[in-house]
Amino acid sequence: xxxxxxxxxxxxxxGSVQALNGVSIEIPAGxxxxxxxxSGSGKSTLLRCINQLERIDSGAIWVDxxxxxxxxxxxxxxxxxDSEIARQRLTNGMVFQRFNLFQHMTALENIIEGPVTVQKRxxxxxxxxxxxxxxxxxxxxxxxxxxxxxxxxxxxxxxIARALAMKPKLxxxxxxxxxxxxxxxxxxxxxxxxxARSGMxxxxxxxxxxxxxxxxxxxxxxxxxxxVERGSPQEVLVHPQQQRTRDFIxxxxx
Amino acid sequence: xxxxxxPSSIGTGQTARFDPSIAHLTHVPRRHYGxxxxxxxxxxxxxxxxxxxxxxxxxxxxxxxxxxxxxIISGLGNTIIMTICAMALGITLGVLFAIMVMSxxxxxxxxAVFYIWFFRGTPLLLxxxxxxxxxxxxxxxGIPGLFEARMVDVMTPFxxxxxxxxxxxxxxxxxxxxxxxxxxxxxxxxxxxxxxxTRLTTLRRIVLPQAMRVxxxxxxxxxxxxxxxxxxxxxxxxxxxxxxxxxxxxxxxRVIELLxxxxxxxxxxxxxxxxxxxxxxxxxxxxSGRRSRPAAPSVVES
Ligand SMILES: Nc1ncnc2c1ncn2[C@@H]1O[C@H](COP(=O)(O)OP(=O)(O)O)[C@@H](O)[C@H]1O
Ligand SMILES: [Mg+2]
Numbered sequence: 237x238x239x240x241x242x243x244x245x246x247x248x249x250x251g252s253v254q255a256l257n258g259v260s261i262e263i264p265a266g267x268x269x270x271x272x273x274x275s276g277s278g279k280s281t282l283l284r285c286i287n288q289l290e291r292i293d294s295g296a297i298w299v300d301x302x303x304x305x306x307x308x309x310x311x312x313x314x315x316x317x318d319s320e321i322a323r324q325r326l327t328n329g330m331v332f333q334r335f336n337l338f339q340h341m342t343a344l345e346n347i348i349e350g351p352v353t354v355q356k357r358x359x360x361x362x363x364x365x366x367x368x369x370x371x372x373x374x375x376x377x378x379x380x381x382x383x384x385x386x387x388x389x390x391x392x393x394x395x396i397a398r399a400l401a402m403k404p405k406l407x408x409x410x411x412x413x414x415x416x417x418x419x420x421x422x423x424x425x426x427x428x429x430x431x432a433r434s435g436m437x438x439x440x441x442x443x444x445x446x447x448x449x450x451x452x453x454x455x456x457x458x459x460x461x462x463x464v465e466r467g468s469p470q471e472v473l474v475h476p477q478q479q480r481t482r483d484f485i486x487x488x489x490x
Numbered sequence: 491x492x493x494x495x496x497p498s499s500i501g502t503g504q505t506a507r508f509d510p511s512i513a514h515l516t517h518v519p520r521r522h523y524g525x526x527x528x529x530x531x532x533x534x535x536x537x538x539x540x541x542x543x544x545x546x547x548x549x550x551x552x553x554x555x556x557x558x559x560x561x562i563i564s565g566l567g568n569t570i571i572m573t574i575c576a577m578a579l580g581i582t583l584g585v586l587f588a589i590m591v592m593s594x595x596x597x598x599x600x601x602a603v604f605y606i607w608f609f610r611g612t613p614l615l616l617x618x619x620x621x622x623x624x625x626x627x628x629x630x631x632g633i634p635g636l637f638e639a640r641m642v643d644v645m646t647p648f649x650x651x652x653x654x655x656x657x658x659x660x661x662x663x664x665x666x667x668x669x670x671x672x673x674x675x676x677x678x679x680x681x682x683x684x685x686x687x688t689r690l691t692t693l694r695r696i697v698l699p700q701a702m703r704v705x706x707x708x709x710x711x712x713x714x715x716x717x718x719x720x721x722x723x724x725x726x727x728x729x730x731x732x733x734x735x736x737x738x739x740x741x742x743x744r745v746i747e748l749l750x751x752x753x754x755x756x757x758x759x760x761x762x763x764x765x766x767x768x769x770x771x772x773x774x775x776x777x778s779g780r781r782s783r784p785a786a787p788s789v790v791e792s
Contacts, residue, residue: 322687338696339778
């Protein structure tokens with residue numbers, strides 16, 4: 237099966253910090269990949285590079301068969317323009333740790349903003365779809381609520397619906413439950429499990445090892461900008477081979 | 491129930507401190523004697539001022555007579571039109587140059603920094619005089635082959651005032667808009683990019699509407715100062731309300747009466763604008779959590 241994301245030897249530094257130190261990874265379509273690892277290990281940076289919120293220093297990333305950020309002409313890679321990069325991002329939906337809902341828009345307006353403004357689709361048709369998405373994340377009653385009137389869990393579910401409204405082929409989640417009160421984590425994970433069951437390709441950075449064990453097809457453990465260990469949830473989370481992985485899992489479960 | 495159940499951990503003999511019957515006593519608010527005295531003094535002073543004006547050498551019927559005089563009303567119209575045009579130009583330039591100042595392109599950034607430096611760094615009156623006398627530097631204006639005109643014909647008092655006030659205003663508004671843009675969380679921009687928005691769409695749809703909450707109050711103040719600032723254009727002969735009042739009192743020598751007429755009109759415009767500002771601020775505060783909204787109208791649930 238054709239992989240939907242291919243990254244080869246991706247490197248990224250911030251000043252003197254090596255955030256990504258030669259990361260290579262492949263994700264087949266329809267799979268759920270969970271990335272775990274200590275804080276500062278480069279997990280967010282990897283997601284952000286895939287979605288071009290950061291520019292990589294070297295290496296290459298392909299998403300859905302397209303080279304990300306550059307056009308190859310002969311032996312040179314030419315940087316894409318702002319609007320070409322925006323078009324490439326349409327393949328991915330992204331969910332942030334801090335939700336980042338548009339504060340001046342209601343839940344419904346947040347969801348239809350992309351389809352209407354970016355994809356120039358008809359408003360009525362988009363609203364119908366948005367209502368189906370709100371229903372799916374269990375928030376039909378909150379369509380006219382502003383983000384400041386929603387709990388963290390509700391905001392994150394709207395954020396997921398907003399990403400899905402663009403009909404992405406790949407969903408990127410960056411610690412979607414880390415900013416939530418413990419009792420609100422479950423409702424967000426439930427929506428994500430439902431999404432995984434529907435066959436969506438997902439890359440999920442998370443500290444929820446239970447979720448990873450239940451939903452992931454593959455788990456990657458990252459540390460200091462590199463992939464230390466990868467394999468099935470069983471292999472990485474239950475019988476890790478590397479000492480660093482064992483230490484991390486022990487620390488999370490403690 | 492019985493007061494013998496009062497807390498015992500404090501120690502014996504102290505139950506009086508927690509006497510529950512105190513809950514039935516009447517509350518007496520603090521008396522603000524100082525406020526009453528100050529208010530009385532200020533009211534007395536105010537009454538004296540009013541009395542002085544009423545008995546002073548002011549011919550109030552003349553004030554009434556000129557309040558709606560044709561030349562005052564036409565001057566008022568010019569003041570309002572100039573305020574609107576100069577503010578529109580100022581806000582347009584302000585947004586444009588704020589975006590340029592924050593641009594990664596060093597040329598655009600450099601131009602914007604120079605603009606703000608120059609127009610904030612020189613007196614407005616000087617800028618007005620420069621525009622009005624531009625013909626001394628460039629006698630003719632135009633694009634060769636397309637059109638050409640004499641500068642003195644183009645640079646009328648209206649145009650010179652508009653350019654002077656609007657361009658000067660833009661330099662200040664640029665800084666206001668810039669701080670408004672900076673006040674919007676970077677996560678908003680990232681979320682906008684993530685749904686495929688370009689830089690400009692993000693600015694227009696996501697960042698600027700949220701920046702408005704920060705931008706509106708100072709810009710509202712600037713509109714109000716602009717109403718009054720138009721009066722300095724009287725020096726280059728722009729027929730706004732103060733200029734026309736002066737023209738009238740040069741003829742009839744009713745100086746104070748006509749100044750009172752102008753003051754009255756300025757106060758009326760500024761009052762109306764302040765009310766408008768209040769509603770604009772409320773509109774752009776939507777979603778900020780400071781406004782309590784009625785519960786969402788019930789929606790048909792599927
Ligand atoms: N914008 C940035 N500027 C400077 N340093 C950054 C930036 N983003 C990330 N880093 C650094 O890169 C490293 C990896 O960060 P990140 O990818 O956020 O880690 P994780 O998500 O695994 O916690 C960290 O040391 C972090 O401080
Ligand atoms: Mg992170």
